[in-house]
Amino acid sequence: MSHSETVTETTTKTVFGFWVYLMTDCVLFASLFAVYAVLHNNTFGGPPGSVLFSLPYVLTETLILLTSSFTCGLGLLAAYRQARNQVMAWFSVTFLLGLSFLVLEISEFSRLIHDGNGPQRSGFLSSFFTLVGTHGLHITAGLIWMIVMMLRINSRGFSPANLRRLTLLSLFWHFLDVIWIFIFTIVYLTGAIPQ
């Protein structure tokens, strides 16, 4: 078995394994969506989603995240061409977009908590904060991973291991995008409909 064969095998095995991991993450989010579906009317006298959610605000978040997914894809294509400067540029843009998404989300959360509508207020808000917050935690993990990968590529270039990990990172990032689409639709769009 030549060395390059081993490298390809490791890559397909790892990418497949990562897909399986993403499916477990998918079940994790599915459970949180189910919990939200059960509790979303349990406002316990507190404000419902239609009072709390601002659709233009969330649309901004959504567009930022979708754009970051696009730039992430461009970054990966550049990585396959081994164009280091482009990779650094695209992933920097992706990182900044991801970071601004996170900042927007955190400021939404802190506004809600400041107004006394934190997760302790009602079953509805518990499930809202947990579902959206879990997505936010994933984004945070993705951002840390992105910094580590950019530093690695800067110092070590495009080793097979680095390319493989970059592929996984971009899978992860696109996956979070898909989850966000569901959050946007199920939590915000349907939640904003006045009861």
Add this chain to the structure above:
Amino acid sequence: MFGRLTLHSFPTSPITAGAAAGMVLAVLALAAFVTYKRAWGWLWREWFTTTDPKRIGAMYLIVALVMLLRGISDVIMIRAQQAVSVGSNHGFLSSSTFQQIFSAHGTIMIFFVAMGLMFGFFNLIVPLQIGSRDVAFPFLNATSFWLYVAGVVLVNLSLVVGAFSAAGWLAYPPLSELQYSPGTGVDYWIWSLQIAGIGSLLSGVNFLVTILRLRAPGMNMMRLPMFCWSALGSLTLIVFAFPILTVTLTLLALDRTLGFHFFTAGAGGNAMMYVNLIWAWGHPEVYILILPAFGIFSEIVPVFSRKPLFGYTSMVWAIWAIVFLSFTVWLHHFFTMGAGADVNAFFGIMTMIIAIPTGVKIFNWLATMYRGRITFATPMLWFLGFVATFTMGGVAGVLMALPPVDFQLHNSLFLVAHFHTMIVGGVVFGFFAGLTYWLPKFTGFMFNERLGRYAFWGWFIGFLGAFIPLYILGIMGATRRLDHYEASLGWQPLFIVAAIGVAVVCLGIGFQVLQLGYSIWKRKAHPAGRDPWDARTLEWSTPTRPPFYNFAVIPRITSRDQLWADKQSGSKPPAPEYEDIELPNNTPMGLFIGAAALVLGFAIIWHIWWLAILGLLAIITLIIVRLTTDDEATLTTIPAAEVKKLAEAEARA
């Protein structure tokens, strides 16, 4: 500084303090022994830092069997209490201690015994059976093991610091909420399961990829040994079910630690949602455990009947029918919730349907035995015992699948007897059969047959003695988890019979310990050789004990029972063409991650927030360090010439 942790957190009652002291002394004695033998370096190099699945598998088995003894000692206390605590006699356990004991018993037996044994078997057998040198992600495998150990340590730590949960093995809210369980018990339960559960989830991904991607050339899916098929079914369930457990435990932790309202009685929480979620994981969990046991029997029955497995294809379909159906029956655990007649009828019917693929498997094994030349070695005895008990328990289960019957039997000892018949008579008997069948491959010596048979009869008779009374008691109205009842109910004689049954089971365990000791003592006289049972599958084609690289040359697969076909054809294998082997280096990172997870769990349980942050940062740092290591630094290549030398030395030995 130390959160909720004060000097008052240490046990004061004589029974718990005694148990805690005993455990601490045992650990200290073990450490002293290792120091005396100057074995720390050897343990560290050869075992604690290993990435070899055979060694990791062995460690799983050791930890799980030690935990089995802990779980059994809980049983002895439960049954002894129930045999004497009648009328004016209140037994020797306080109510709160009794509640902790039955909660710990269930938690330990499922998560730390059954799951541990299962992953032990996966590690030992799966790579060998599919003709692979390793699992897909060796480092992840070691990490999973150390997360499991972290869970084990945490669950035992509750004996020494604080108390364990008194809310039952599944900790239903609102009882498990802060309002009704303000201590650290439920937190211990949550975090030991959460940490071990994440380990299980990662292992699920790992072995799923292993079976799907690392099979030897020529082994298409319909040539996969039946144990691997069963493992694949079980792993699929792990991948789909364990995330639900992760979520459920997290939500309960958020309720208890940060004041959220998922399952609280007030503020818009919904306690029944917890019961739904936990069983949406919990029912597949039952099949996660039983499928590998089915797989073990599917290996054993053909070998000891000298016939190929009857109905291979129908076995495969039965496994996947069970995998699918196991997600459609969870509500039968709480028909009494009041979901309405239609919902109950649906889940009742699905529950009855799942008995069909299970029955297909039973009949396939019996048909395999039909006209076979059967040897009644110990593994076969466990199988026959399993057929009797499992069928009995299965019929009891179908009975309870009828919602109106379930309304009568819900939460009674009849239910307790039913699921113990499935788990002891199914899972435990299966795993014991697997241990007697496969261990000689890894120890290099045979186990004493006579003592093994005594152990089987102790377990079998004791089991029936312990649980048939519970079926009757359940119908008489005895509910589960009673620490006291009135003499006028007339239950005491049956409880005494059940306690005697437990004593007989203990006799069986005694024979097992004796068998282990005696076989080790006489190991020179009874070497196992390559293939002591005249078996059919690849794991028996390697030298005993299998070398760290498993196969010097990866076998080519042309048949379902490859070894059997090779033995029948009698053809000499072609001269081996050796090639370089790449294997992962040892690494302590998995152990470090497990240790950091243990610190994190302990800190959250006791609200020591600075320590929790440290633990979390440690985990993140360790992961980053590991994931920025170059491939070359984690692998060692053994050149073909060296492989040749090793293989030829093995062949001469």
